[in-house]
Amino acid sequence: MRSHIERWATSEDGKRHKWVEYILLLPDMLHLLCSLTLDPEVPAKQKAKLAVAIAYIISPADLLPEAILGPVGLIDDVALAAFAINQMLNEVDEEIVMRHWKGSGDLLSIVRNLLATADEIVGSGLWKKLKDLFSAK
Numbered sequence: 640m641r642s643h644i645e646r647w648a649t650s651e652d653g654k655r656h657k658w659v660e661y662i663l664l665l666p667d668m669l670h671l672l673c674s675l676t677l678d679p680e681v682p683a684k685q686k687a688k689l690a691v692a693i694a695y696i697i698s699p700a701d702l703l704p705e706a707i708l709g710p711v712g713l714i715d716d717v718a719l720a721a722f723a724i725n726q727m728l729n730e731v732d733e734e735i736v737m738r739h740w741k742g743s744g745d746l747l748s749i750v751r752n753l754l755a756t757a758d759e760i761v762g763s764g765l766w767k768k769l770k771d772l773f774s775a776k
Contacts, residue, residue, distance in 0.1 A: 641666040647710040658760055661717050661753060662710055667742030668720035669696055674739035675727060685730050691773055692723035718761050719769045721753035726773070 647653040648663055656662070675681050676689045695701055696716040727736050728750070740746045757766045 644710055658714050662713050664742060665713055665717050670741055671739050672720060672723060678735060680735050681731055685727060688773060689723060692719055695719055715761050715765060715769060718753060718757045719773060721750050722770060722773055725750050725754060
């Protein structure tokens, strides 16, 4: 996934894309979600929510399919990952989440920025559907 996204990000299309820096975060965000599901300190209820987010991200059939749109189709996955991470930061000890973050940059700032622009990134209708999907668990 990482090499695919990085190749696109360095292409002419990727360089011009408004949200390329967010799309580049997806592999690290997915790693974080997966690591949290394996952490014994994360309660089962939160792990179930993480599983929903992970399943959506890795599924080829989602609301903005990458197979049709290319890496631009990953932006909904990034938004959902940020929402899921934010929920984990609110529901479990922040230290647990932070010890699994292997990406570059300040995770709290990244999540805050993504959530603040989510309506613009994916559109308000799609953003509501993504939040509802995650919150249903």
